Amino acid sequence: MDKDLIFEIIEKIKGTKIEEVEFETEEGKIKIKQYVGPKEVVSHTPSPVIEVKEEIKGVQPQVEIEAKTEAQKYHVIKSPLVGTFYRAPSPGAPPFVEEGDMVSKGQVLCIIEALKVMNEIESDINGRVVKILVENGQPVEYGQELFYIEPA
Incomplete structure (x- = not known):
């Protein structure tokens, strides 16, 4: 696996609110986590979850928006x-x-x-x-x- 790519991803998420990045190739699976500080506990007004999935082979991004309106x-x-x-x-x-x-x-x-x-x-x-x-x-x-x- 290309370690330059891994270090580039680490540099890209530094200073952002991204807590975790995970991707998988034919060579293996990589999960990068960073500590972004204590989490605020909000039980009655959570924000919508936006999940971005990206295929490494074809680079076809898919965006899934899950609006938890009831919650x-x-x-x-x-x-x-x-x-x-x-x-x-x-x-x-x-x-x-x-x-x-x-x-x-x-x-x-x-x-x-x-x-x-x-x-x-x-x-x-x-x-x-x-x-x-x-x-x-x-x-x-x-x-x-x-x-x-x-x-x-």
């Missing part, structure tokens, strides 16, 4: 762990919340079962449940969006 309008409750999502405390019981319900800070929204332990997930704001993003009994990943809540 921009609402507060997002994310899964704090990997497990199984349950909307109710037990089979046959009514769900903790439905779409359209008003919730208060500390109110249980769902349960995530991990390693046979039932973990209650609570609302961290007062507001109205706009959308429930996961079906009952479905597996969830760490950081996966579970609920959109419109702040009160």
Whole structure:
């Protein structure tokens, strides 16, 4: 792999807000990361994600714009762990919340079962449940969006 190209890419991203560059050729795969400072945590107004993919062989750039309009309008409750999502405390019981319900800070929204332990997930704001993003009994990943809540 041409190390001059690698050093040129490193020089190009220095001083920018680009955190990571990854590309692959027939000779191998390269990932370059740079530290751009502490990240600002914004849970209710994330900016749209713009991803640029470039083919090395044919140099055919593709731009994908993923506008997360739902997440921009609402507060997002994310899964704090990997497990199984349950909307109710037990089979046959009514769900903790439905779409359209008003919730208060500390109110249980769902349960995530991990390693046979039932973990209650609570609302961290007062507001109205706009959308429930996961079906009952479905597996969830760490950081996966579970609920959109419109702040009160």
